[in-house]
Amino acid sequence: MRGKRTLIRRIYEQLLKAYGPQHWWPAEGEDELIIGIVLTQNAAWSNVERALSRLKEAGACDLRSALSLPDARLAELIRPAGYFNLKTRRLKAVARYFIERWDCDYASMRRADPMELREELLGVYGLGRESVDCVLLYLLGFPVFVIDAYTLRIGARHGLFAEGASYEEARRIFESALPCDAAQFNEYHALLVQVGKHQCKPKPRCEGCPLNQRRNFPDPAALPGHNQR
DNA sequence: GACCAGGCACATC
DNA sequence: GATGTGCATGGT
Numbered sequence: 001m002r003g004k005r006t007l008i009r010r011i012y013e014q015l016l017k018a019y020g021p022q023h024w025w026p027a028e029g030e031d032e033l034i035i036g037i038v039l040t041q042n043a044a045w046s047n048v049e050r051a052l053s054r055l056k057e058a059g060a061c062d063l064r065s066a067l068s069l070p071d072a073r074l075a076e077l078i079r080p081a082g083y084f085n086l087k088t089r090r091l092k093a094v095a096r097y098f099i100e101r102w103d104c105d106y107a108s109m110r111r112a113d114p115m116e117l118r119e120e121l122l123g124v125y126g127l128g129r130e131s132v133d134c135v136l137l138y139l140l141g142f143p144v145f146v147i148d149a150y151t152l153r154i155g156a157r158h159g160l161f162a163e164g165a166s167y168e169e170a171r172r173i174f175e176s177a178l179p180c181d182a183a184q185f186n187e188y189h190a191l192l193v194q195v196g197k198h199q200c201k202p203k204p205r206c207e208g209c210p211l212n213q214r215r216n217f218p219d220p221a222a223l224p225g226h227n228q229r
Numbered sequence: 230g231a232c233c234a235g236g237c238a239c240a241t242c
Numbered sequence: 243g244a245t246g247t248g249c250a251t252g253g254t
Contacts, residue, residue, distance in 0.1 A: 041236040047252055048235090082234090082251040090237080128237045148235050166243090193235050202233075233254085242245085 004160060008177035011158065012184070015191040022190035025138040030106050031062040034098065037134045038091050038126055039081040050080035063095040063104060090126025097124045106139065114142040129167045137189070143182040145174040146189040150196025157200070 026045075027033035032052065039048045054077045055061040060069055069077075075088040098104050109117065114136060121132040129147070136142040147170045156163040161173055178184060 037235090040234090042234065042249085043236090044234040044252070046234090050252085080251060083236090083249045084251080086237085086249050126237075130236065134235085146235085150235070164244095189235090196235080231254105234252095237249095238247105240245105240247085242243105 004173070005177040007158065008160060008174060012178075012188050012191070015195055016187065019191055019194050021187060022194060024186055024190035025134070029062075030139060031104070033139050034063065034094065034135065035061065035066065035091065037131050037138075038087060038094055039078060041083075041087070041090075041128075041131065043082045047080045047082060051078040054078070054080070063098055067092055067095040067099065093125040094127060110140050110142075114140075114144065117142075118144070133171070137182060137185055141182050143175075143180045143185055145171050145178070145185045147171050147174070148189070148193065150200065151189065151192050153202060154192055154196055154200050 025033050025036065027036050035055065036048060036052060039051050052061060055066065058069075058077055060066050060074070060077065066074060071088050071092075074091065075084045078084050078087055078091070081087060102109055117140075118132055118136060121127050121135060122129070124132075127135070133144045133146045136144040137146055147167050151174075152165065152167075152170055155161050155170055155173070156165065161170055165173075174188070175185075178188070
């Protein structure tokens, strides 16, 4: 436990030294940050940037404008971010929540109890654990450690937790190893994404398995024993 | 052409 | 609670 804590802290120091402060989240305003959180779900950030630019050009890079667009129009604008029909539904549900529940009053949200708010946000269609924690940390400044695919991959490879560890398990391990400091949680997650993008590619699912070599995988119709007509 | 990218909801077991 | 599947674009 003690060694794990030291390792987590040392990894942070080394990443900060190597990459420098990341100044996250990369958004111009609060609404754009929320929209970016939804659009970046399982998408490359470069594609999200295209979608955000298109929204800005259309004057719809804020929650009220986005919500007021017809679905087909919004979907067309966010098309480069992928899953555009799905993300249209999610974006509208999320926008509706912030508008109707909070009137987009983020200062008021910052006065809420963070863990009660976390539960509430998890009930919003389109927001899973990572997106909710991004809202809590990057939008509202609460000290919640964001876990993503990079964090799970890097953490598992460094023995911080088992491969296949759950989101909550990974979050607990990072949060208990570090001082409860939103600024550091912010920086650490951003650094993990930075190093993950460039130096921590996923392992092949099953090394040597013929199912991973689709290019050479035989057509079942050509296999011996297949009834050819 | 395959794989990957800052997930999530839903069905099923 | 764990696992599988559909959702889609653009870069490598």
